[in-house]
Amino acid sequence: MTDTPPPYARITSWPDLLATAQAILAQREKRYPQEVERGRMTSADAERGLRIARALVRQWQAVVDRADWYDAESDFAFGDGSTGAGEVELRTDLARASMIAAERAAANPGDERLKVFADHIAALAWHQRPFGAGQCPHIEGVHKLNQAARARADEFILESTNPDISWSAAA
Numbered sequence: 548m549t550d551t552p553p554p555y556a557r558i559t560s561w562p563d564l565l566a567t568a569q570a571i572l573a574q575r576e577k578r579y580p581q582e583v584e585r586g587r588m589t590s591a592d593a594e595r596g597l598r599i600a601r602a603l604v605r606q607w608q609a610v611v612d613r614a615d616w617y618d619a620e621s622d623f624a625f626g627d628g629s630t631g632a633g634e635v636e637l638r639t640d641l642a643r644a645s646m647i648a649a650e651r652a653a654a655n656p657g658d659e660r661l662k663v664f665a666d667h668i669a670a671l672a673w674h675q676r677p678f679g680a681g682q683c684p685h686i687e688g689v690h691k692l693n694q695a696a697r698a699r700a701d702e703f704i705l706e707s708t709n710p711d712i713s714w715s716a717a718a
Contacts, residue, residue, distance in 0.1 A: 564674070565607040567667035571644060572600040598623075599640045602632035603671070610690050613697065618687075634675075634684060641672035 575596055582588035602619035609617045622631025632640075648665035655661050674686035 561607070561611050563667055564671055565604070565611045567664065567671060568600070568603045568607045570664070571668070572597070572604050575600050595636075596640070598630065599632040599636055601630070603637060603641070606684075606686065607671075610686060613694065616687055616690055616694075634677075634682075637684070638672070638675050641668065641675050645669045645672045 575593075579588060579593040579596060583590050583593050602617075602622070605617040606619060609615065619631040619637065620634050623633055623636075624631070645665070645668045648661070648668045652658070652661040652665040674689070675684045677683070678685035678688040
């Protein structure tokens, strides 16, 4: 499902993808305790799902804020296991969430909100796919390349002394 990109507008809207990650987390924070209480989910599964959603939000917050990359896998591996998430966990979780959202959208063809939400989750899954030789998430590679390009643009602006040329680093 993550090999074919969702609509271009869904892939490139970082704030919308962050909002979608936040919505996933909010839905889980609301629904998972109820599912545990009803016996439909174990506490461990609920905690795992929440941990993964929090890691996803932190990654996308870094992208939107143009901050240093949040390495969810290192946080999970080298922390106490209560934060972060492995790459396989993130990919698997997003693939499942994408499938469920697509099914809901297909069952409600007149609900454009569900269609957009499903597209955004598919975009999150697409961005989480392996990228490059190191197999980091695609969005990590894109984010780091964007950071490098912005840093290079800032260097160029700082080096430019020609008063006749107006440069802007805001992008």
